[in-house]
Amino acid sequence: MQTDSKILAQEFEYLAPKTLDEALDLLEKYKDKNIKILAGGTDLLVKMKTINLKVNYLMNVKNISELNFVDTEQGLRIGAATPLSHIIKEEKVKVKYSALYEGIMSMAAPAIRNMGTMAGNLGNSSPAADTVPPLIAYGAELKLQSKRGEHTVLVEDLITGVGKTIMKPNELITEIIIPEINKNTGSAFLKKSRVKADLSKINLAIYLEREGNICKDCKIVFGSVAIKVLRAEKTEELLKGQIINSELINKVAEEVSSEIKPIDDIRSTAEYRMAMSKQMLKDGLELAWARAKD
């Protein structure tokens, strides 16, 4: 049932563990009883209010200090409950991880970035999520923990479809791990949306590594062009090991449309997304290439 309700018109039990151990105990206990993890609530509470998503146990993880940190020593390690606005305050994120910085800065407005988390953006698993393309472009992993142990998975392998992930009901994302990147690399995030503080009609993250005029490695990741965030792997192969010039950039931009499968929906049309993918790829490659210079 679709409603315009601004109230939570359902009963549920609210849980607010203060430690990770306590949270994992609760997830284990209620894993078959429709427990949901609440971080900023900027997706989950909206769904509970507007599409009446049913929840029996709502477990808030925002009070768990072990999940609230940004460690910049080696790459980036970001605790699952860290607000998006704290991540972009880190100088290293701004200077080195441009695509992630730009992705987060493009999201909504400060009020939402103060509440929302990257783990929530991943958990919500929308094809339009703005932190997912940068995370995949950097080869990021996330740590999943349950009472039975922990394991890491590539962000790229987490999401299986709209609102679907490989996470089990007793598992919690505890941190997101982004590898250290070399000096001769560059990245960029581009987004088209109706107004600035809106979800993407289409977005794109590019990461590349250069050696002189050669592209040593690259990742090209589009959002909102398929049922999940998508890597344009054939296009990546056309660039790897090649001398980068405007001729090659124009050529790959012409071919990228064969890799994406956009649809018409409330935010845009397949035709617009197809057309924009070419121009965004050109602009993104030029920007990331220029940033990789020193």
Ligand SMILES: Cc1cc2nc3c(=O)[nH]c(=O)nc-3n(C[C@H](O)[C@H](O)[C@H](O)COP(=O)(O)OP(=O)(O)OC[C@H]3O[C@@H](n4cnc5c(N)ncnc54)[C@H](O)[C@@H]3O)c2cc1C
């Ligand atoms: C006005 C508005 C504008 C928005 N604009 C954008 C935008 O421009 N770009 C964009 O990408 N998004 C946007 N969003 C969506 C939302 O803000 C983001 O997806 C945000 O990152 C969600 O984080 P959260 O902490 O609020 O997640 P929540 O709503 O708390 O949770 C979302 C999902 O993730 C799960 N989850 C949360 N934490 C964990 C965890 N630690 N382990 C496992 N699962 C977990 C929850 O169970 C739930 O299924 C917008 C939302 C609003 C209301």
